[in-house]
Amino acid sequence: MRVGLFYVAIFLFLCGALHAEQGFTLAVNCGASVVKMTGYNDTINSANAYNTSLGINSKLKKLDTGISPEIIVGYDFAAPVESLEVYLKNSLILLNDSGSTAVWPDMVIAQSMKSDLSAIYTGLGARFNFASENIPALTGYAGADAGLCHYYWNFISEETYKANGDNLYKVRKEWQTAVPGISAEAGINWWLTGNMGISIKGGYRLAAGKVMVKIINISGWTGATEGEDYMDYSGFYWNAGLNFRFEQPAASGQKVKGGQFPDIALWLYNEAQDLYGEGLYRQAAQKIKEAQDTAPGNPQLEDLADKIQSVLKTEVNADNVKKLLKEADEFKDKNDIKKARMRYSEAGSMDPENKQAKYNLDGFAVKAAENYAMAVGLKNRGSLREALAAAKLAYDYGGNEDAWNLKNSLQAQLKNKKEQDRLYNEGVEQYQKGDYKNAAESWAGVISIDPDDREAAANLEKAKQKMAAETGDEKTGVSSALGEAKNAFNIGNIDEAGKKCEYVLRMDPGNTEAAQLEVKIKKLEEENKKEDLNKR
Numbered sequence: 001m002r003v004g005l006f007y008v009a010i011f012l013f014l015c016g017a018l019h020a021e022q023g024f025t026l027a028v029n030c031g032a033s034v035v036k037m038t039g040y041n042d043t044i045n046s047a048n049a050y051n052t053s054l055g056i057n058s059k060l061k062k063l064d065t066g067i068s069p070e071i072i073v074g075y076d077f078a079a080p081v082e083s084l085e086v087y088l089k090n091s092l093i094l095l096n097d098s099g100s101t102a103v104w105p106d107m108v109i110a111q112s113m114k115s116d117l118s119a120i121y122t123g124l125g126a127r128f129n130f131a132s133e134n135i136p137a138l139t140g141y142a143g144a145d146a147g148l149c150h151y152y153w154n155f156i157s158e159e160t161y162k163a164n165g166d167n168l169y170k171v172r173k174e175w176q177t178a179v180p181g182i183s184a185e186a187g188i189n190w191w192l193t194g195n196m197g198i199s200i201k202g203g204y205r206l207a208a209g210k211v212m213v214k215i216i217n218i219s220g221w222t223g224a225t226e227g228e229d230y231m232d233y234s235g236f237y238w239n240a241g242l243n244f245r246f247e248q249p250a251a252s253g254q255k256v257k258g259g260q261f262p263d264i265a266l267w268l269y270n271e272a273q274d275l276y277g278e279g280l281y282r283q284a285a286q287k288i289k290e291a292q293d294t295a296p297g298n299p300q301l302e303d304l305a306d307k308i309q310s311v312l313k314t315e316v317n318a319d320n321v322k323k324l325l326k327e328a329d330e331f332k333d334k335n336d337i338k339k340a341r342m343r344y345s346e347a348g349s350m351d352p353e354n355k356q357a358k359y360n361l362d363g364f365a366v367k368a369a370e371n372y373a374m375a376v377g378l379k380n381r382g383s384l385r386e387a388l389a390a391a392k393l394a395y396d397y398g399g400n401e402d403a404w405n406l407k408n409s410l411q412a413q414l415k416n417k418k419e420q421d422r423l424y425n426e427g428v429e430q431y432q433k434g435d436y437k438n439a440a441e442s443w444a445g446v447i448s449i450d451p452d453d454r455e456a457a458a459n460l461e462k463a464k465q466k467m468a469a470e471t472g473d474e475k476t477g478v479s480s481a482l483g484e485a486k487n488a489f490n491i492g493n494i495d496e497a498g499k500k501c502e503y504v505l506r507m508d509p510g511n512t513e514a515a516q517l518e519v520k521i522k523k524l525e526e527e528n529k530k531e532d533l534n535k536r
Contacts, residue, residue: 034235086125088123104161
């Protein structure tokens, strides 16, 4: 019931928070807390020691660890990367003794204890996020908070008995805990999507103070009926759980988001920025309009659109057309196709009848289509580097989204291909050194990148066969291994004969037959070629 009230209170808080504007985060964690509880645990230690001195088997329980479920609601003020976040934390520290006893030698109860020293730590704080814009992403944070460690149902019930079973006293202590606290923590989040992730964290809480206690006499108590106890919930804690984000897109200063196609909006925004920086304002205005159609109401887009329109109002067309055409011709002569295209396009937008701009743009469009088709064909044939070069040219000539997407896709594939070839070649080297286990791991890594790599799959099987043979060798006696070495040598299996000899000499360094056979093997190896495994 008491724990239920805690969650009801948090639920009511969340109902209001989730109707707020963008930036809210929610974390639901569970873990463990280590607490000092110095006053209580010192009393338990003293009671156990005193009972033991009387011959009593005393197993009264200390309370120094507890399960700690937790809910945190935060507000992130900035973009995912390096942002400041404020948060409200509610951590429940469950500390219960459902019943521990001290027993006289004849098994009569001498003392029994029941207690609930649980606490809720509520803290308001801030943390600095070290994050990544890419999803999935491994991120981190560090933060600190201050608040109150409180609980209104703490109690201790104690009963004591004589050796003959007569009751000495029964008493119940009750208090409403409220002590100040601060904590500092750091953690790691793994964001699986833009709105959900998993987390693990650790920290230290400092929360201690004196609390007024009401002592209720049930029977036999002759002491004070009120007093003070020192409650100390300080200690380390560890948690793991789930994180959620509740944020509206397109907050000022963030990556462009919103609309039905946020990636297109981002691409158009970046294009518009580049064009604006180059002084190509009409093209920039067109790109920003397309971006606004995709992500309406985005403040970043509106900002840039206002800047562009402000410049366009003061632009002198005739002079700019001549200037742009001259610059375009110069960039074309230098083979800087992208900058030439951008300037011909700007001149054409200022003067749609300009024949020079139209002629060059038509020629660029043809080149863009040719290079795009070439890039697709090369990609299908597996010539990724050549395909990437053609895709880059297609993008430079045409500046369209399809070429941009193809270029990015090929760059990602080449990155994987580079790692694939590195692992394959590493496997070849390890195999030739007789390190079959690591060779198998390397080729398995290749297959994890490209399951259709037949060469890696075939080599992996070879390595597995070699590993199985080596395992068998370890179980074979020296004389048996020597016989196998001779047989392998006689049928021309030099590699296998060498390995068997190596095993015999490792186990029996003075074996003359194995030493003589090894000399013959080395002589033949120098005459023969190495096994036909070529690097890529």
